[in-house]
Amino acid sequence: xxxxxxxxxxxxxxxxxxxxxxxxxxxxxxxxxxxxxxxxxxxxxxxxxxxxxxxxxxxxxxxxxxxxxxxxxxxxxxxxxxxxxxxxxxxxxxxxxxxxxxxxxxxxxxxxxxxxxxxxxxxxxxxxxxxxxxxxxxxxxxxxxxxxxxxxxxxxxxxxxxxxxxxxxxxxxxxxxxxxxxxxxxxxxxxxxxxxxxxxxxxxxxxxxxxxxxxx
Amino acid sequence: xxxxxxxxxxxxxxxxxxxxxxxxxxxxxxxxxxxxxxxxxxxxxxxxxxxxxxxxxxxxxxxxxxxxxxxxx
Numbered sequence: 001x002x003x004x005x006x007x008x009x010x011x012x013x014x015x016x017x018x019x020x021x022x023x024x025x026x027x028x029x030x031x032x033x034x035x036x037x038x039x040x041x042x043x044x045x046x047x048x049x050x051x052x053x054x055x056x057x058x059x060x061x062x063x064x065x066x067x068x069x070x071x072x073x074x075x076x077x078x079x080x081x082x083x084x085x086x087x088x089x090x091x092x093x094x095x096x097x098x099x100x101x102x103x104x105x106x107x108x109x110x111x112x113x114x115x116x117x118x119x120x121x122x123x124x125x126x127x128x129x130x131x132x133x134x135x136x137x138x139x140x141x142x143x144x145x146x147x148x149x150x151x152x153x154x155x156x157x158x159x160x161x162x163x164x165x166x167x168x169x170x171x172x173x174x175x176x177x178x179x180x181x182x183x184x185x186x187x188x189x190x191x192x193x194x195x196x197x198x199x200x201x202x203x204x205x206x207x208x209x210x211x212x213x214x215x216x
Numbered sequence: 217x218x219x220x221x222x223x224x225x226x227x228x229x230x231x232x233x234x235x236x237x238x239x240x241x242x243x244x245x246x247x248x249x250x251x252x253x254x255x256x257x258x259x260x261x262x263x264x265x266x267x268x269x270x271x272x273x274x275x276x277x278x279x280x281x282x283x284x285x286x287x288x289x
Contacts, residue, residue: 027257028218028264034256037245073256 011117014144018042018135019115025075026085027103032139039072039162040135043153044118044128048080048088052152056130057089058098063155070162071137074102078128079113082106123149134161136169171216184213219261220268226287229253233261234288237271237280244278 012019018040022031032040043060045053060074067074078085089100107113107128118128130147143161147153164175173185189210190196196209204212219230226234232251236242244262248255262278265271270284280288 028260030256030260034259038255073254
C-alpha cells in the first residue's frame with residue numbers, strides 16, 4: 001500500500017506544476033524553464049527507428065506549423081541516445097522528405113521519463129509508452145494522454161485539445177463533447193439557485209439550467 | 217551544445233544570436249524576435265554563451281563580451 005502511494009505520487013497530475021528538468025536534446029541542453037511563456041507538448045515515444053514512432057514523428061512535424069500559430073512548441077523524448085535521435089530524424093527526412101523541426105530529449109538515464117511517469121512496466125520495462133503532456137505557458141500540466149505501444153496518436157485530437165484549452169482560458173467557458181473551433185461552447189454551471197434562474201433568462205441555448213451553450 | 221560547436225566556434229544559430237547582442241543589450245525575447253529562432257533555443261543558447269564567457273547576463277538582458285565580439289568578426 002505504501003509502495004503504491006509512493007508510485008502514485010511520482011505520477012504528475014493535471015493542474016500541477018510540470019516537473020522541472022534539464023536534458024540533452026537534439027537541439028542542445030534544454031530546461032523546462034526555457035519554454036516558459038509558450039505552450040509545450042512534451043511527448044514520448046518507445047524507440048527510434050521503429051515503424052509506429054516514425055509515422056508519429058512525421059505526423060507531429062506536419063502539425064508543427066499549426067501548433068506554432070497557436071504558440072505551441074513540441075519536445076519529443078525517448079530513452080535512446082542523442083546520436084540515435086540525430087540519425088533517425090535525418091533518416092525520416094531522407095526517406096519521407098519531412099524535416100523534423102522540434103528537439104528530441106535523449107533520456108538515457110530515464111530521469112525525465114520517471115519524473116513524468118512515462119514508463120509503464122506492464123507495457124515495457126525499458127521503453128516509454130506514448131505519452132502526451134500539454135503544459136501551459138505558466139508551466140502547469142493541463143492535459144495528459146497515454147497511448148499504448150501499438151497505437152499511434154491522433155494529431156487532430158492533440159490540436160483540438162490545444163484549441164479547447166486556449167478557448168477556455170480566453171473566454172472562461174468549457175467545451176462540449178466533440179467540440180471544434182466555431183462550435184457553441186458550454187457556459188460554466190451556476191453555483192446558486194438565483195444564478196440558475198437568471199441563467200434561463202440570458203438568451204443562452206439551454207437544455208436545462210445546468211447545461212447552457214452559447215456562440216462565442 | 218546547440219550554439220557552440222565542439223571546436224568552440226558558434227554555430228549558425230549562435231552567430232545569429234551574437235550578431236543581435238553585438239548591436240546592444242537584448243533580452244531573450246527580443247533576440248528571438250530579431251532572429252526568428254524559437255525563444256527556448258535562444259534561452260538555451262544564451263546560457264551556453266554565458267558559460268563559455270561569450271556573453272554575460274545583466275538584469276533581464278544579455279550583453280556580449282569582448283570574447284564573443286571577436287567570434288562574430
